[in-house]
Amino acid sequence: MARLAGVSHQTVSRVLNHHPSLRPETKQRVLDVMAELQYKPNRAARALVTSRSRTLGILAASSTQYGPASSIAAIETAARAAGYWVSTANIESSDAASIADGLEHLAAQSIEGLVVIAPQVRVFDTLAQLSIDVPFVTLQTTDRDLGPTLSVDQIAGARLATRHLIELGHRNIYHLAGPQDWIEAEARMRGFLDEMSAQDVATTAPILGDWTAEFGYYAGRELLTVRDFTAIFASNDQMALGLMHAVRDAGLDIPRDVSIVGFDDIPEAAHFWPPLTTVRQDFAEIGRRCVALLIGALDPSALEHRQSIVPELIVRGSTGAPSF
Amino acid sequence: MARLAGVSHQTVSRVLNHHPSLRPETKQRVLDVMAELQYKPNRAARALVTSRSRTLGILAASSTQYGPASSIAAIETAARAAGYWVSTANIESSDAASIADGLEHLAAQSIEGLVVIAPQVRVFDTLAQLSIDVPFVTLQTTDRDLGPTLSVDQIAGARLATRHLIELGHRNIYHLAGPQDWIEAEARMRGFLDEMSAQDVATTAPILGDWTAEFGYYAGRELLTVRDFTAIFASNDQMALGLMHAVRDAGLDIPRDVSIVGFDDIPEAAHFWPPLTTVRQDFAEIGRRCVALLIGALDPSALEHRQSIVPELIVRGSTGAPSF
DNA sequence: CGAACGCATGTGAACGTGCACATGCGCATC
DNA sequence: GATGCGCATGTGCACGTTCACATGCGTTCG
Numbered sequence: 001m002a003r004l005a006g007v008s009h010q011t012v013s014r015v016l017n018h019h020p021s022l023r024p025e026t027k028q029r030v031l032d033v034m035a036e037l038q039y040k041p042n043r044a045a046r047a048l049v050t051s052r053s054r055t056l057g058i059l060a061a062s063s064t065q066y067g068p069a070s071s072i073a074a075i076e077t078a079a080r081a082a083g084y085w086v087s088t089a090n091i092e093s094s095d096a097a098s099i100a101d102g103l104e105h106l107a108a109q110s111i112e113g114l115v116v117i118a119p120q121v122r123v124f125d126t127l128a129q130l131s132i133d134v135p136f137v138t139l140q141t142t143d144r145d146l147g148p149t150l151s152v153d154q155i156a157g158a159r160l161a162t163r164h165l166i167e168l169g170h171r172n173i174y175h176l177a178g179p180q181d182w183i184e185a186e187a188r189m190r191g192f193l194d195e196m197s198a199q200d201v202a203t204t205a206p207i208l209g210d211w212t213a214e215f216g217y218y219a220g221r222e223l224l225t226v227r228d229f230t231a232i233f234a235s236n237d238q239m240a241l242g243l244m245h246a247v248r249d250a251g252l253d254i255p256r257d258v259s260i261v262g263f264d265d266i267p268e269a270a271h272f273w274p275p276l277t278t279v280r281q282d283f284a285e286i287g288r289r290c291v292a293l294l295i296g297a298l299d300p301s302a303l304e305h306r307q308s309i310v311p312e313l314i315v316r317g318s319t320g321a322p323s324f
Numbered sequence: 325m326a327r328l329a330g331v332s333h334q335t336v337s338r339v340l341n342h343h344p345s346l347r348p349e350t351k352q353r354v355l356d357v358m359a360e361l362q363y364k365p366n367r368a369a370r371a372l373v374t375s376r377s378r379t380l381g382i383l384a385a386s387s388t389q390y391g392p393a394s395s396i397a398a399i400e401t402a403a404r405a406a407g408y409w410v411s412t413a414n415i416e417s418s419d420a421a422s423i424a425d426g427l428e429h430l431a432a433q434s435i436e437g438l439v440v441i442a443p444q445v446r447v448f449d450t451l452a453q454l455s456i457d458v459p460f461v462t463l464q465t466t467d468r469d470l471g472p473t474l475s476v477d478q479i480a481g482a483r484l485a486t487r488h489l490i491e492l493g494h495r496n497i498y499h500l501a502g503p504q505d506w507i508e509a510e511a512r513m514r515g516f517l518d519e520m521s522a523q524d525v526a527t528t529a530p531i532l533g534d535w536t537a538e539f540g541y542y543a544g545r546e547l548l549t550v551r552d553f554t555a556i557f558a559s560n561d562q563m564a565l566g567l568m569h570a571v572r573d574a575g576l577d578i579p580r581d582v583s584i585v586g587f588d589d590i591p592e593a594a595h596f597w598p599p600l601t602t603v604r605q606d607f608a609e610i611g612r613r614c615v616a617l618l619i620g621a622l623d624p625s626a627l628e629h630r631q632s633i634v635p636e637l638i639v640r641g642s643t644g645a646p647s648f
Numbered sequence: 649c650g651a652a653c654g655c656a657t658g659t660g661a662a663c664g665t666g667c668a669c670a671t672g673c674g675c676a677t678c
Numbered sequence: 679g680a681t682g683c684g685c686a687t688g689t690g691c692a693c694g695t696t697c698a699c700a701t702g703c704g705t706t707c708g
Contacts, residue, residue, distance in 0.1 A: 008658050013696060021655055038455055043433050044371035045694035048663050053368065069393040073414045080429055085411055089404065090397045105404055109367050131362055213595040238592060245595040268562060271537040271569040273597040332688050337666060345685055369664035372693050 006033065016041055047110075056294060057106035057134075058088040059099070061118035062211060065238070066266040067283055068117045074287025075115055082295050087111065094119040094181060099126045107132045113294035119181035137290045138183065154184050157279040157311030158191025159198075161233050161261045164277070164313055166199050169321045170231040170259060175206040176219055176243065178235040188235045188263060204229070209239050216242025224250045230258060230322035237262035237269045237278055244272065244318065255320035265314055274317030281311050330357065340365055371434075380618060381430035381458075382412040383423070385442035386535060389562070390590040391607055392441045398611025399439055406619050411435065418443040418505060423450050431456045437618035443505035461614045462507065478508050481603040481635030482515025483522075485557050485585045488601070488637055490523050493645045494555040494583060499530040500543055500567065502559040512559045512587060528553070533563050540566025548574045554582060554646035561586035561593045561602055568596065568642065579644035589638055598641030605635050 006029055014022055015030045033039070047053050056079050062068050076086045087109055089102035099118075103126055106114065114136035116123050127136070165173050175192045178185025189206050196203045207223075209215045216239035223229065224246060234240035240262030247258050254260060254274055262269060265280035286309060330353055338346055339354045357363070371377050380403050386392050400410045411433055413426035423442075427450055430438065438460035440447050451460070489497050499516045502509025513530050520527045531547075533539045540563035547553065548570060558564035564586030571582050578584060578598055586593060589604035610633060 009695080010658060010697095011656090013694095014657085017696085019656095021657085023656065026656080040432060040434070042372070042694050044368045044377065045663090046696075047368035048366070048372050048665090048694080049696045051663075063397050064390060064393040066388060066390075069388040073387050076412055076414050077416070080413065085429075085433060087409055087411060088400055090400050092401070105409075108364060109409060110364070213592045217595055241592055241595045245597065245599075248597055268537045268565055268592065271541055271565045273569065273572055275569075333665075334667095334689080335687060337664095338687085341666080343686095345687085347686065350686080366664050369693090370666080372663090372695090373665050373667080375693075 006030070053110045053112055054083060055085045055087055055109055055111050056113045056115065056291070057109075057111035058086060058115045059091065059102050059106065059118050059123060060088055061091050061094060063088070063090050063117070065211065067236070067264050067281065070283035071117060071287040071290070074284040075290055078288045078291035082291060084112075084291070084295065091118060094122065096122055096126060099123055100130065103127060103130055103132060113137070115290045115294070119179070121181060135294055137293050153310060154187035155191035155194065157263065157281065157313075158188040158233070159195040160311065160313040161263065161279050162192050162195035163199070164315065164319065165231045165233060165259060165261060166195070166201055168231075168259065168319060171201055172204075172229040172231070173201070174204055174223060174229050174232045176209050176216060176232055176234040176239050177206040178209060178211050180208055185235055192233055209235065211236055211238060213238040213242035213245070215239060217246050219243065220246025221249070224252075231260070231319070232258065233261045235263055237264045237266045237276060240276055240278070240318075241272055244276075254318055256323050259319040259322070261319055270316065272318070277316045277319040278314050279311050280314050282309060285309055330354070377409075377434045377436055378407065379409045379411055379433055379435050380437045380439065380615070381433075381435035382410060382439045383426050383430065383442050383447060384412055384414050385418060387412070387414050387441070389535065391560070391588050391605065394607035395441060395611040395614070398608040399614055402612045402615035406615060408436075408615070408619070415442060418446065420446055420450060423447055424454065427451060427454055427456060437461070439614045439618070443503070444507045445505060459618055461617050477634055478511035479515035479518065481587065481605065481637075482512040482557070483519040484635065484637040485587065485603050486516050486519035487523070488639065488643065489555045489557060489583060489585060490519070490525055492555075492583065492643060495525055496528075496553040496555070497525070498528055498547060498553050498556045500533050500540060500556055500558040500563050501530040502533060502535050502563075504532055509559055516557055533559065535560055535562060537562040537566035537569070539563060541570050543567070544570025545573070548576075555584070555643070556582065557585045559587055561588045561590045561600060564600055564602070564642075565596055568600075578642055580647050583643040583646070585643055594640065596642070601640045601643040602638055603635050604638050606633060609633055
């Protein structure tokens, strides 16, 4: 007990909390003793009395993928800098039981804020059911008002990608979308459809995928049996990779026969063959903003981080004019 | 307070801890009230009185990469199943300050066990300096006795890859290694060197990389200016991807002119062009074993999880016999 | 010169849980 | 029928911290 070394426990507490009325020499003396004893304040005791856990929760699906993993890492870093801890719950399947389990695990440590990187709608239903009542953030662009949310302009990114293909001269463009319970997937699909109709290009129904290269490969094989298109916009880079694999397997050339665009700009995308044209998302920035939003909601001060993050089109070798 | 509903707080406590001497009807009554009130036991209070946090720490570098991310996810899942929480600290650079910061962050929540997925040696020095005294696990194959450790046989995996190339007839093989402060990288390099000398093949000095595709690309360009080799064994799949990019840029064919082997078998590897021959590691299993080991060390019972995980060579299109 | 104020520090209670011990009750044993 | 034992439950304290309040001392001001 550091307080054995000179002062009362309350003075120690004041030192820890940077109380203004402290004689510098007293403060220093306490600090010295703390250093000597390797004193560590007890987080549990503090949480107990303040009833603040200073913990943020992340509910994550697909946390092994580059995008989610990057956001998680950025969230952790930003939270740590702000003096918060982070606890993650990964859900493997997106069924209700799994979601509920993850949320309960987070609730059990009385998190003060929640970031959801996962299928959306069910999560919030479950959240309501469990009557977990914390501010939360999600990457979103829905109409629904889901409380404080962070707007990353997935729609704009998807429009960028689509416009690029149209400007190159493509008129038969498929979209390989992500799972529709992901808000990002839905937004990218909407961006694709919006741009297509804005430019008066006939649209085909998007194909619903699962984010994996494996799915992209099989979807590509399927599509190529008909081959009524000259370009595909995939909702992430992994699916784009699978598509490219299928296209090459069919003996076709990219981009001469088929142009392909991805989404995310994972670090490997620049080294695919051919290097992938894609939409860059700043996952780290997303993570940082999530934390800023949450902590803003917790320390109820300014909350004007609502400006959206603008994605960027990175043009590489996988797209070109169609050859007729 | 649930205890207002009939019984003493101690009885509630007994229900929570599955005490044997409880009349079933009493127990049920308490459970009913708990359900009705949505009662959640307070983790902080419990941690305070038991002085057990039930929290495992992960110190992670490169947590956005597939391998580390997979292990982290598996650790989280396994820990959750065992009733533990997980807290992650990501370190961006591997300098001492960053490591110390991460470890202090973990120590501040009095973690009971630590998994290190990061440059190794400095971590343990720092650990000692901060006199953090918890059991820890690391993926390792060093000679050093670093306490309870998990042995994943990286050496065997690397030998597998190297032997595959030698058996195909390659005699001029380079190794693109990972950063040498990573134990995995060191072990894979050792496996490569061991196998080369066991098979009496002349060895060239390994090139030290940084795990990224970008590095693989530039290393490949560099190597190709001389081109005194027919095969390269890269220490992970990302670097292998970069290498393949460089080889193609030079107008060469894979595997006719150059064979390439990776390590990890990330999900995308099967869809690279050509599909990558690589060594599969079961990251999820690694994560699970980490937790088993740590919890075994905490609840001091059996500790015989020491059998190592055997990696597997996956032969795909990126390797073939050399053409002379 | 005394009252009032502000600063630096101390005192005691409280947070919600688990542990050690105490209590009361029913049943078996002699 | 008294003694003792085991089961089911209750009582009080402790964990380490913060909060509200109390104390003592020096300074200012009417």
